[in-house]
Amino acid sequence: MIQGYHRNIAGIPPIPHGMGGMHTACATVLSLRYHKATVPTIRVATASASPAVDYTVAIAPGLLRTLYPRLRKLTPGKSPSTFVVTSPAIWALWHKPFLASFPKDKKPAVLFLPAGESHKRLATVESLAQQLACAGADRDSILLAFGGGVVGDVTGFLAAIYMRGIRYVGIPTTLLAQVDSSLGGKTGVNLLAGKNLIGSFHHPLAVFTDIDLLRTLPSAELRSGLQEAIKAGIIYDAKLFRYLEQNTNKIIESKSATQPSLSAKSALRKEQRTPNAKGTDAGAPHLDSGMWDSAALQKVVTASVRVKAEVVAADEKESGLRMILNFGHTVGHAIEAATHYRKLLHGEAVAWGSIAALHLSLNRGRITPEEFARMANLILRYGPIPPFKADPAKLVSLTSADKKKRSGRRAFVLATGIGRTEVVYDVTDAELLAATRAMLTDMRASERVR
Ligand SMILES: NC(=O)c1ccc[n+]([C@@H]2O[C@H](COP(=O)([O-])OP(=O)(O)OC[C@H]3O[C@@H](n4cnc5c(N)ncnc54)[C@H](O)[C@@H]3O)[C@@H](O)[C@H]2O)c1
Numbered sequence: 001m002i003q004g005y006h007r008n009i010a011g012i013p014p015i016p017h018g019m020g021g022m023h024t025a026c027a028t029v030l031s032l033r034y035h036k037a038t039v040p041t042i043r044v045a046t047a048s049a050s051p052a053v054d055y056t057v058a059i060a061p062g063l064l065r066t067l068y069p070r071l072r073k074l075t076p077g078k079s080p081s082t083f084v085v086t087s088p089a090i091w092a093l094w095h096k097p098f099l100a101s102f103p104k105d106k107k108p109a110v111l112f113l114p115a116g117e118s119h120k121r122l123a124t125v126e127s128l129a130q131q132l133a134c135a136g137a138d139r140d141s142i143l144l145a146f147g148g149g150v151v152g153d154v155t156g157f158l159a160a161i162y163m164r165g166i167r168y169v170g171i172p173t174t175l176l177a178q179v180d181s182s183l184g185g186k187t188g189v190n191l192l193a194g195k196n197l198i199g200s201f202h203h204p205l206a207v208f209t210d211i212d213l214l215r216t217l218p219s220a221e222l223r224s225g226l227q228e229a230i231k232a233g234i235i236y237d238a239k240l241f242r243y244l245e246q247n248t249n250k251i252i253e254s255k256s257a258t259q260p261s262l263s264a265k266s267a268l269r270k271e272q273r274t275p276n277a278k279g280t281d282a283g284a285p286h287l288d289s290g291m292w293d294s295a296a297l298q299k300v301v302t303a304s305v306r307v308k309a310e311v312v313a314a315d316e317k318e319s320g321l322r323m324i325l326n327f328g329h330t331v332g333h334a335i336e337a338a339t340h341y342r343k344l345l346h347g348e349a350v351a352w353g354s355i356a357a358l359h360l361s362l363n364r365g366r367i368t369p370e371e372f373a374r375m376a377n378l379i380l381r382y383g384p385i386p387p388f389k390a391d392p393a394k395l396v397s398l399t400s401a402d403k404k405k406r407s408g409r410r411a412f413v414l415a416t417g418i419g420r421t422e423v424v425y426d427v428t429d430a431e432l433l434a435a436t437r438a439m440l441t442d443m444r445a446s447e448r449v450r
Pocket residue numbers: 003087089090093115116117120147148149150151153173174175176177180181182183184185186187196213214215216217218221346
C-alpha cells in the first residue's frame with residue numbers, strides 16, 4: 001500500500017530542523033584524487049548508528065570507466081570476488097564502460113534480474129542468492145548494485161542477508177536512485193500485501209554516481225527524479241531551490257521545459273504540454289548529450305545527495321529529522337495507491353503530493369502566498385506532470401491507512417519557508433481534504449489550459 005519504507009517512528013517526536021543528532025553525525029564534501037581527476041565526494045557518517053555508518057558517495061561523469069581502481073582502493077589487500085547485479089537492458093547499454101577498467105582475470109560475474117517493480121520480491125532474492133552460492137560467493141565477496149531503485153533495493157537486501165551480511169557498492173543509474181534510494185541504507189522487497197514490507201537497514205561500502213548514466217534514461221524518469229531534488233530544495237536547501245529555479249533550461253532540455261505557473265492565488269496561467277506519463281516519450285532513450293548540461297545536473301545531484309546525507313546521518317532510523325524527507329509523500333503515496341502504481345511515476349505522484357502539502361502549509365499560514373507560488377511553480381516547471389483521477393475523500397482515507405501503521409499518529413511535513421520544514425502530528429482529515437481538493441483543482445485548471 002505505501003511506497004515508503006516501514007519506519008520505527010511511533011511516538012518519537014521530531015528533531016527540529018538543523019538541531020539535535022547532528023553532533024554525532026557528519027556529512028561532508030571531500031575531494032579525492034583518482035587518475036588526476038578530482039571527484040566531489042560526500043561522506044555519510046553516523047557515529048551513533050550500530051554498527052557505525054561511514055561511507056562516501058562520489059559524484060561525477062565518467063566514473064564508470066574507473067570503477068576497478070576505485071573498488072581496489074576500498075578493499076586493500078587481497079582482491080575480493082565481485083558480482084554485479086543488474087537488469088539486462090541496463091547491462092546492454094552500459095557493460096562496456098562498466099568493464100573497461102577491470103583486468104581480464106578480475107572481471108565480475110553478472111547476475112540479472114528483470115526490470116520492473118514486479119520483480120522486487122523475495123523470490124528474486126532467493127534466486128539471486130542461489131546463483132551467488134553456486135558461483136562461489138563467500139563472506140568477503142562484494143555485490144555491485146548497478147541499476148535504479150529496484151536493483152538497488154533488491155541488491156542491498158540480498159547483501160544484508162546473504163551469509164548473514166556481505167558488502168555491497170551502489171552504482172545508481174536512475175536520477176531517483178542517485179539522489180535518493182542509493183543513500184540511507186534502506187533495502188528490501190515488496191509483498192503482495194504492500195510495498196517494501198520486508199527489508200533491512202544495510203548501508204553500502206560506497207556509492208559511485210556517474211552522471212553520464214542519465215543520458216540513456218527516459219526523459220520522464222529524469223523529470224520524475226528531479227522532483228525529489230526539488231523536494232530536497234524545499235525542505236532543506238534554499239540555495240539548491242534557487243539553482244533549480246534559475247537553471248531550468250540547463251537541467252532539462254528546453255523543448256520539454258513547460259512552464260505552467262500558479263499565481264499566489266493558485267490560478268494556473270501558462271500552457272502545459274501534453275502529458276506523457278509512462279506512455280509517450282517515457283520510453284524514448286534520452287541519448288542526446290546536448291539536451292542537458294552535465295555540470296548543471298552534477299550540481300543538482302551533488303546538492304540533493306548532500307541533503308539526504310545530512311538528514312540520514314543525523315537520523316539513520318527515521319525517528320525524527322529523517323521524516324522531513326517525506327515531504328509530499330503522504331498524499332503522494334495515497335495517489336500512487338489510488339492509481340494502482342500504474343498511472344504515475346513515483347516523482348510525479350510526489351509532485352502532486354507536494355502541491356497538496358504546500359496548500360496545507362499555506363492554509364495554516366506557515367508560508368506566504370508568494371512562497372507558495374514559487375514552490376508550486378518550480379514543481380510544475382519540471383513537468384509535465386500527468387493528471388490522474390481520484391476522489392479526494394479516498395485519497396484522505398488512504399493517508400489514514402498510513403496513520404494506523406504509526407500508532408495512530410499521522411506525521412505530516414509542512415513547508416515553513418523555502419528550505420525550511422516542520423513535522424506536525426495534528427493535521428486533521430478536514431484540512432487534508434481541503435488541501436487535496438485544492439491540488440485537484442490546480443490539476444484540472446492545468447488540463448483546461450492545455
Ligand atoms: N531505498 C530507498 O530509500 C528508496 C527510496 C526511494 C525509492 N525506492 C525504491 O526505488 C524503486 C524505484 O526506483 P527507480 O525510480 O530508479 O525505478 P527502476 O529501478 O524501476 O528504474 C526505472 C526504469 O528505468 C530503467 N533504467 C534504469 N537506469 C537506466 C538508464 N541509465 N538508462 C535507461 N534505462 C534505465 C530501468 O530498467 C527501469 O525500467 C521503487 O521500488 C522504490 O520503492 C527506494
